[in-house]
Structure formats: C-alpha cells, structure tokens
Amino acid sequence: MQKRDYYEILGVSRDADADTIKKEYRKLAMKYHPDKNPDNKEAEEMFKEASEAYEILSDPEKRQRYDQFGHDADHFGAGGFSWDNFTRHADINDIFGDGFSSIFEGLFGGGFGGGRAGGRRSNRGEDLQIELSLSLKEISTGVEKKIKISTKEACDKCNGSGSEDGEVETCTQCRGSGQVYTVRQSLFGQMQVMGECPSCRGEGKIIKNRCSKCHGEGRMGKVKEINVKIPAGVEDGQYIRMRGQGNAGPRGGAKGDILVLIREKIDDVFVRDGNNILIEYPISVSQAVLGGEVMVPTLSGKVKMKIPAGTQNRRVFRLKDMGIKSLNSYSKGDQLVEIVVVIPTKISKDETNLYKQIAEYDTKRELKPDRRFFSRLRNYFS
Numbered sequence: 548m549q550k551r552d553y554y555e556i557l558g559v560s561r562d563a564d565a566d567t568i569k570k571e572y573r574k575l576a577m578k579y580h581p582d583k584n585p586d587n588k589e590a591e592e593m594f595k596e597a598s599e600a601y602e603i604l605s606d607p608e609k610r611q612r613y614d615q616f617g618h619d620a621d622h623f624g625a626g627g628f629s630w631d632n633f634t635r636h637a638d639i640n641d642i643f644g645d646g647f648s649s650i651f652e653g654l655f656g657g658g659f660g661g662g663r664a665g666g667r668r669s670n671r672g673e674d675l676q677i678e679l680s681l682s683l684k685e686i687s688t689g690v691e692k693k694i695k696i697s698t699k700e701a702c703d704k705c706n707g708s709g710s711e712d713g714e715v716e717t718c719t720q721c722r723g724s725g726q727v728y729t730v731r732q733s734l735f736g737q738m739q740v741m742g743e744c745p746s747c748r749g750e751g752k753i754i755k756n757r758c759s760k761c762h763g764e765g766r767m768g769k770v771k772e773i774n775v776k777i778p779a780g781v782e783d784g785q786y787i788r789m790r791g792q793g794n795a796g797p798r799g800g801a802k803g804d805i806l807v808l809i810r811e812k813i814d815d816v817f818v819r820d821g822n823n824i825l826i827e828y829p830i831s832v833s834q835a836v837l838g839g840e841v842m843v844p845t846l847s848g849k850v851k852m853k854i855p856a857g858t859q860n861r862r863v864f865r866l867k868d869m870g871i872k873s874l875n876s877y878s879k880g881d882q883l884v885e886i887v888v889v890i891p892t893k894i895s896k897d898e899t900n901l902y903k904q905i906a907e908y909d910t911k912r913e914l915k916p917d918r919r920f921f922s923r924l925r926n927y928f929s
C-alpha cells in the first residue's frame with residue numbers, strides 16, 4: 548500500500564504552523580486512543596500512523612527534510628516507524644495525563660523506548676547512503692561512476708546463516724513466530740499482551756554453534772566497488788535508490804538498498820534553471836554596434852553564435868537544445884545567452900579621438916527616457 552502523506556494524515560495544509568499541527572494530532576489521538584477503542588486493531592493503526600506523522604511534522608528539521616524528500620528520506624530506517632522512534636512523550640502526557648504511557652506499556656510490550664509492535668523482528672540489512680557530487684556537464688548527459696563503499700556482505704564461511712555447522716533450530720518457546728504472550732499488570736488491570744520472544748529475541752530461530760568467522764552475525768564488513776548509473780537531468784537533492792545493494796541482513800536477512808544523494812557542483816560559468824542553462828556573454832561596444840560572430844561556451848564545447856548589428860545590452864539569444872536533457876522525457880533544455888556590452892574604462896589617445904568623432908554623430912540622435920527600458924529591466928528580474 549502506498550504510504551500516506553503526513554500532512555494528509557493529520558489533515559493540515561503544508562504551511563500549517565506548529566500549533567495547528569499539535570491541535571490536529573490531539574484530535575486524532577483522542578479519537579483513536581486505545582483506551583477508547585479496546586481491541587480495535589484499526590484504531591490502533593490509525594493512532595500509530597498519526598503519531599508517526601506528528602513525530603516528523605512537529606520537528607522543524609525533520610519536517611523540512613520531509614518537505615524536500617518525502618518518504619524517500621527514510622526517516623526511521625529500513626524497518627519504518629515503530630514506537631521506539633516516538634520522542635514526543637511530553638506532548639502525549641500533555642494530552643492525556645500521566646496514565647497514558649501505562650496504556651502503551653500494556654499494548655506494545657515494554658512501552659516507549661523498548662517495545663516493538665507486531666510481527667517478527669525484520670532481519671533486513673541497513674540502507675546505506677552516499678553523496679555524489681556531479682558537474683553540470685555530467686548532469687547534462689548522464690554519467691556512470693565507480694564508487695567504493697563499506698558494506699556488510701554475507702559471511703562466506705557459513706553462507707550467511709551464522710551457524711558453524713549450518714544447523715539452525717526453530718525456537719521452541721515461540722515456535723518460530725518470534726512472539727509470545729505475556730500477562731502484564733497495567734493501570735487497567737491484567738492484560739494479556741504480545742511481545743518479543745526472550746529466547747530468540749524475536750528472530751524465531753536459534754543457532755547452537757555460532758560461526759567462528761562472523762560470530763553468528765552471518766555477515767562481515769567488506770569494501771566493495773559499485774557502479775552508479777546517473778541518468779541525465781537529475782537535480783540537487785534527488786536520491787537514486789539502488790535496490791538490494793546495501794548491507795546484507797544478519798543471518799540470511801534481505802539486503803538493504805543504497806541511496807545515492809545527488810549534489811550539483813556550482814559551475815564558474817553556467818547557471819542552471821530547470822533544464823535550461825543560463826550564461827552571460829560579454830561583447831565589446833563595436834561588436835554590439837557592427838555585429839559579428841562569437842564563440843560561446845556550452846556544456847558540449849564552444850559553438851559559433853551570430854551577433855546582429857545593433858545588438859542591445861542584456862539582449863538574450865537562445866541556443867536551441869543546448870541545455871540539459873530532461874530526466875523524464877526525450878526533450879532537451881536550451882542555452883540562453885544574455886549579452887553584456889562591456890564599456891571600456893581605459894582607452895588610448897587614439898581611441899579617445901575616435902570616440903570624440905562618434906560623439907559628434909551621437910549628438911544628432913535624441914535619446915529620450917522611455918517606459919520600454921523600464922519594462923525590459925523588469926522582465927530581466929522576473
């Protein structure tokens with residue numbers, strides 16, 4: 548099932564302030580609170596979902612990360628949110644009073660900080676995150692990179708089982724389920740609750756003779772080289788997920804992923820605007836007046852560009868398809884070349900004389916203030 552948006556879960560807008568978020572969480576918590584919904588799994592899930600959303604949205608830093616990356620940010624690691632991750636106890640007590648955490652202790656076994664709700668402990672390996680800095684040129688065409696990374700791989704001695712002799716027994720206490728019922732005293736009397744099996748610590752299996760190489764872990768540290776394929780058009784802050792390339796899980800658990808975080812290097816010349824590339828190109832006064840040809844740098848080398856006679860300062864020329872290839876389609880961005888007419892500040896005597904001659908012609912041309920200049924300036928900044 549698709550993971551729901553945190554804002555949607557709490558029913559708040561994306562720009563909701565902290566007070567609104569707390570208020571809406573309070574409403575949901577009151578509604579789905581386990582004491583009001585005894586034996587109602589669905590309510591319990593709704594409550595957990597709301598608490599997960601609240602955990603993220605009530606923390607400015609986590610919220611900002613969520614706004615940027617959504618659920619891709621993997622806020623709680625591979626296993627997803629569990630009550631271990633919940634840190635807003637003060638707010639809970641604030642809402643329900645002190646009796647509340649006792650209810651939880653009963654429900655989730657061990658309470659906050661120690662408990663684990665539902666299911667056998669996941670043996671999936673951890674996701675690993677690496678950062679990759681790319682130049683605009685690499686981004687414009689796509690690139691393949693070899694990267695060394697420290698991972699955990701299945702132990703070659705025991706084939707990842709963690710057992711010296713290959714023998715793994717099913718836990719007799721929980722019969723392999725990883726969970727057992729225990730009776731607990733809570734504020735509301737005796738409760739039978741499901742909790743992690745103490746014999747196998749929730750794994751459902753027991754190894755008698757631990758592998759001597761990996762000490763029963765079933766995996767070993769290893770530096771490996773991976774090939775990362777970056778498609779053209781990626782943006783700073785995006786993740787590329789390489790499934791099954793992360794850490795091997797302990798004792799034969801599934802492999803985690805590698806998350807490659809894309810960083811875009813600042814370029815000295817080019818500025819990126821979506822898939823378009825912007826550049827300022829300087830020309831001389833005489834080039835502006837007389838026109839000519841210039842060689843303009845692009846991401847794929849220099850190209851010839853015509854400057855028409857009478858080119859104004861800040862005029863923008865478009866070099867079609869010279870930008871960045873789109874990530875999601877076959878289209879390409881353009882390069883926009885903005886002309887900057889450079890007025891010389893140091894000129895020779897000869898040049899001064901020539902400019903004086905030109906000045907005589909200039910006096911015959913009348914320059915008037917004009918709205919057009921203003922609107923052009925405005926267009927430039929908008």
Ligand SMILES: [Zn+2]
Nearest residue numbers: 702705758761
């Ligand atoms: Zn081993």
Ligand SMILES: [Zn+2]
Nearest residue numbers: 718721744747
């Ligand atoms: Zn067990």
